Amino acid sequence: MALLEVQNLKTHFHTQDGLVRAVDGVSLNVEAGKTVGIVGESGSGKSVTNMTILGLVPTPPGIIDADAILFEGQDLRSLSKEQLRKLRGNRIAMVFQDPMTSLNPFLTIEDQLTEPLLIHKGQNMDQARQRVLQLLKEVGIPDPQSRLKDYPHQFSGGMRQRVMMAMALVCEPSLLICDEPTTALDVTIQAQILELLKRIQKEHGTTIIFITHDLGVAAGFCDEIYVMYAGRIVEHAQTDELFKTPLHPYTASLLKSVPRLDQEASEAFVTIQGSPPDLTALPAGCSFQPRCDHAISRCETERPTLEEREGNHSRQCSCFVDLRGEVKS
Numbered sequence: 001m002a003l004l005e006v007q008n009l010k011t012h013f014h015t016q017d018g019l020v021r022a023v024d025g026v027s028l029n030v031e032a033g034k035t036v037g038i039v040g041e042s043g044s045g046k047s048v049t050n051m052t053i054l055g056l057v058p059t060p061p062g063i064i065d066a067d068a069i070l071f072e073g074q075d076l077r078s079l080s081k082e083q084l085r086k087l088r089g090n091r092i093a094m095v096f097q098d099p100m101t102s103l104n105p106f107l108t109i110e111d112q113l114t115e116p117l118l119i120h121k122g123q124n125m126d127q128a129r130q131r132v133l134q135l136l137k138e139v140g141i142p143d144p145q146s147r148l149k150d151y152p153h154q155f156s157g158g159m160r161q162r163v164m165m166a167m168a169l170v171c172e173p174s175l176l177i178c179d180e181p182t183t184a185l186d187v188t189i190q191a192q193i194l195e196l197l198k199r200i201q202k203e204h205g206t207t208i209i210f211i212t213h214d215l216g217v218a219a220g221f222c223d224e225i226y227v228m229y230a231g232r233i234v235e236h237a238q239t240d241e242l243f244k245t246p247l248h249p250y251t252a253s254l255l256k257s258v259p260r261l262d263q264e265a266s267e268a269f270v271t272i273q274g275s276p277p278d279l280t281a282l283p284a285g286c287s288f289q290p291r292c293d294h295a296i297s298r299c300e301t302e303r304p305t306l307e308e309r310e311g312n313h314s315r316q317c318s319c320f321v322d323l324r325g326e327v328k329s
């Protein structure tokens with residue numbers, strides 16, 4: 001049984017400009033112990049997908065619909081607000097893009113990190129403090145004892161991200177959702193944080209959903225990857241398979257824009273022409289079609305569905321070169 005199974009999730013927003021189809025029929029299957037990447041350009045619906053799963057999208061303005069959102073076999077939509085709150089930070093934790101938006105600037109690190117242990121685990125302050133010290137050490141905060149009374153602004157960006165990681169791990173969640181945890185950091189710190197995540201996963205068997213717009217980062221870190229475009233999953237495969245045989249033109253274009261060591265110096269980086277569609281006025285057919293070099297006339301009118309191919313590889317496209325290299329017409 002998958003740890004998390006999401007079927008046909010839709011999250012739309014009523015706005016003055018019309019209905020924003022931020023997430024439009026997303027299905028995910030996350031097996032325990034795996035690292036699953038969700039990759040896509042800015043605005044493709046990565047964060048909204050995960051916020052919806054966690055029950056963090058207010059309705060209204062959000063309108064949520066799904067066939068199922070199962071965590072450990074239980075439908076999260078059947079839980080009360082209180083039950084969901086208990087699950088978050090306890091069994092499922094999230095590391096957000098910008099630590100300053102999730103760390104409370106008015107509370108010391110000790111107060112913030114011990115709170116979930118006092119609330120969810122019923123520990124006393126001494127037990128909680130010991131656990132927090134152990135965790136801060138684990139995530140690489142030097143001399144954690146001397147930092148307990150510090151406030152978030154007294155930490156550097158990289159250190160704040162580590163504190164966030166410690167906060168997410170404090171109750172030993174089985175699922176950790178990392179939403180662009182390294183985007184705001186320089187590459188050296190980014191590599192350290194990824195290393196840390198890998199170590200945590202190895203030691204605790206944590207399942208990770210890793211959200212990023214950077215296919216290069218996802219390549220080195222994830223077992224499998226879901227590619228999102230305009231609120232939909234356009235391709236899903238094991239990471240090796242996705243890099244070897246991309247089956248969607250969008251993935252293929254993303255891959256061409258990732259620097260590779262085996263690339264000839266003379267080969268230019270390719271950028272994807274155009275920009276993502278307006279989510280209030282999606283094209284009638286394929287959402288990527290206006291930017292696609294392979295589009296044929298039926299792409300303008302026919303909305304492709306996600307089709308399963310060989311080797312647990314699926315894609316949502318009706319015209320691209322198929323597995324045998326033939327162009328379907």
Ligand SMILES: Nc1ncnc2c1ncn2[C@@H]1O[C@H](COP(=O)(O)OP(=O)(O)OP(=O)(O)O)[C@@H](O)[C@H]1O
Pocket residue numbers: 013015020022040041042043044045046047048049061213279
């Ligand atoms: N409350 C809201 N009301 C209206 N539109 C919203 C709301 N929240 C999100 N959106 C829209 O939903 C779309 C998807 O947003 P989301 O934050 O999931 O993108 P993302 O893939 O995480 O992008 P990024 O890489 O920039 O973080 C965006 O167009 C965003 O403007």
Ligand SMILES: [Mg+2]
Pocket residue numbers: 046047048179
């Ligand atoms: Mg986001």
